[in-house]
Amino acid sequence: AQKVTQAQTEISVVEKEDVTLDCVYETRDTTYYLFWYKQPPSGELVFLIRRNSFDEQNEISGRYSWNFQKSTSSFNFTITASQVVDSAVYFCALKTSYDKVIFGPGTSLSVIP
């Protein structure tokens, strides 16, 4: 079975704090993709990153960084020096050889000025 778990339903931080959003996935496939999307209050889905199962190299993009660990089936997302504009719902997602994208339940992040 394919499943994505985001244990944190809501997180609230003060601006400039660092915050890590957790994602744990389940799949029996050996080849898969993992994604993070951001859904701001305006509603659209903003693609942030894609990782394939063979690439465990961590990635940094500006204030964003991702830590992919196959040993723990985790793909965590860290925002450094958070800003009010980071307030959104963040979704972790999994795609295997099947066509459906399986989304996690989302983590609602509020950054307080």
Add this chain to the structure above:
Amino acid sequence: EAGVTQFPSHSVIEKGQTVTLRCDPISGHDNLYWYRRVMGKEIKFLLHFVKESKQDESGMPNNRFLAERTGGTYSTLKVQPAELEDSGVYFCASSEMRGAWREQYFGPGTRLTVT
């Protein structure tokens, strides 16, 4: 190259009315998918077209929802009659036929509000 487009961006209707959402995939993409996020819950798969054929409609919630893709180009998703619990954001995605992983490109979504 234009991305996936969806129309309207926002629709407000009363319970019992009908609404039709439209999705235009990226040109040349044979695969088209509908997803939705309702009531603050997770984003869930609704159905998948390959050209004009329904490949997988296991996520369609009930028979009030009708999806079509005549001619294998754009797709419509009709909700008739709409209920309060249908409120949410409806996303469309498309992907090419070629390639094992067929990456899905998402549209901006249609926000549906049923009052």
